Amino acid sequence: MKPGHLNSSPGHLPLLRLLVLLALWEFLGDLHLIAQGALPSPSAILLQWWQDRAVYPPHIWATLKPALIGFVIGDAIAAAAAFAFVLLPMFEGLMRGFNIAVFGIPPIALGPVLVITLPGDWPQIVLAAVSVYFPTMVMTLLGLRDIDPRPIDVIRSYGGGEVAVLRWLRLRSCLPGFLSGLRVAAPAAILGAILAEFGSGARWGLGSFLLGSLGRGNPPRIWGIGLTATLMAAVAYGLCALLGRRFSASMAAVTIASGRIEANTSKRGGARLLTVLLGVGALGMPFLIWWAILKGFGVSPVIAKTPLGVWEYLINAPDAADSRDTILQALKESLPLAGVGLLIALSVALTLAVMGMIWRNLTALLMPAALILQTMPLVALTPMIVLLFGRGIAATLVVTVIVTFFPAFITIAQGLSKVPRASLDLLDVYGATRLQKLRMVSLPMSLPYVCAAARLVAPASLLGVMIAEWLATGFGLGNLLNTARGELDYGMIWAVAFVAVAVSVGFYQLVKLIEEGVLRRFSPASATS
């Protein structure tokens, strides 16, 4: 990653490489060599883009505006929540269930629910806000908590209390965390706004444009829309990154850091009764908030199902058994794909990251690409993949792997870059081979990061599967959601959304259990202290 390292070759070489790549792409596209023209040439994409130039601005604006509003609202709530959590640790305990639920929500499952519940732009705004809440909240909280303890002593020795520490220390030191949270959140806001256009019937917006173009047999246009969305996400990411660089030269974390925050709170609390009460509260809180929002907005109970409404639909209603069977069938189709996709992505990410630890140039080569590619909105990606891989299981797997691979690779590689150089040097002293270094240091040390990565990207894998199913394959949960939306089966929409979140959260908790076991043995902290 050292610039000097990469630029040891003449400066124009990367540009040259890019040009060669583009020329190759042009050649393949012009001759319709791949998938009967599913890969259009750059010139064809550009030409189509130029022909569509009149409709792009309104489409872009219809996506960008709610994304921006949602980004601001979601980040404000996230920052306020992080401050509240720091000042009142008990409150954080109470909101834990809510936080995990928000993290686990596949935006595509929430989209239809919002579309039928909220008017106007609000589904897009809310989905963008929901998408940014978790990364910003976690990174801000980490910045607020993870402060140098020594200046705290200085402040306290002048009689300063928690408020003084917050004012003089935490406020400023959380800034890099907050800004890198924004960086992760910015592309997520655009993805959220696009996903809320699915099934909204809105005329404008990149999501609507994409859906409307899917059946038209015009690959260059689909590629153009996808690349435009990608470019928007990349620009949003870049702007936030620029902002972040002004305040901190060395911000390591790019994906959301995880793990330590919850470890902090679970040990507090003292009395056992209190812990139990907090646990019950944390479990009930998401349902309470769900119920309160619907009551607050006064949406018709026919359209908007409260937790009780979903219970009614799945358990008590006359055709509840049928509904359950339908959902279970869909789960059987979706879950294995999500699981397999996740496993493939994690194995590839681990392999590359560990290899990168020994052959440093590999990481230097892959990391910049991974940083850019992870911002790619996967909706934009899916149609292109479908064009290339068809409408079967392969396409679903490819979408899932691509969506999960980049954040997983970044998490693992960045974690490994924190491994003390001395532990590898030590092995060098005894003339260890690369294989020995891999076995004795790299692999054991990467375990905690693999777990963190798995936890981070698990919800994304389900999201990837559902998007592919909705747009292309016609199987599983995604398809069920799409058909339920078409048939205005409100109960089913809510039930699928609920099940998707529950599965996501369940998977998250499962990985976390495994992670805790792993961390107890392989924690980098326990080795270095």
Place this chain on the structure above:
Amino acid sequence: MDGSAKPLTDDIDLNGVTRTFSVAAKQVHALRGVSLHCAAGSFTALIGPSGCGKSTLLRITAGLERPDAGTVLIGGQTPAQKCRTGALGVAFQDSALLPWRTVRQNIALPLQILKRSTPQAHDKIDKLIELVGLEGFENARPAQLSGGMRQRVAIARTLVTDPSVLLMDEPFGALDQILRRSMNIELQRIWMEKRATTVLVTHGIDEALFLADRVVVMHRDPGRIGEIVPIPFPRPRLPELFSSPEFHKLEDEVADYLYGGATA
């Protein structure tokens, strides 16, 4: 600075201070029944093996930790009362500077916490920067300074409130031997100018002998005070003192107490 007539120095009175920690389900007596009186304007060095509780004792004196039993009085008040008046200056092994603040802003921090920033404070900070020999670095940030310079900023920061009590926990522990010695000479000069009641925690026998009026040797398991050695050398003490026979003799004496305590 603000013209109120506050006493220049305070005495420190530790009485039966006890502190236990539980480490891995075992009770560790960091301090048991420690009593010590430091007269106003005196310079006391605490020395002892790791785990003898000397840092804990200092943190309790500074009000950063509470004793399980016993009392701490500084000029007749508790540390908690005292620290809100800015009467305590505490320096740590690490400079504990805020990386986003300049030298001047770091030194001003205590005044801001105490809500005492005034226009006059600016001149005072200039004088302190001069006192610790950092003229020209007023607007540098910690990352641009060497370890020794950062530690000098930290010392200027402890002095900015005109403290009556200076508590220092191995302030030069992270510096190399040469730098450490020149900092010792500077600290003596600053102390003679300010005459605050000072407690210095250190690992270095030579540092303790050179600076202090008396050296308190502590022992561990449980943490307690062993011997108190008065240091008779007149001030100002010069660097030549380090190589004088009297100094070596006293050094050996303290070392005997230290290592005798470890094997007993």
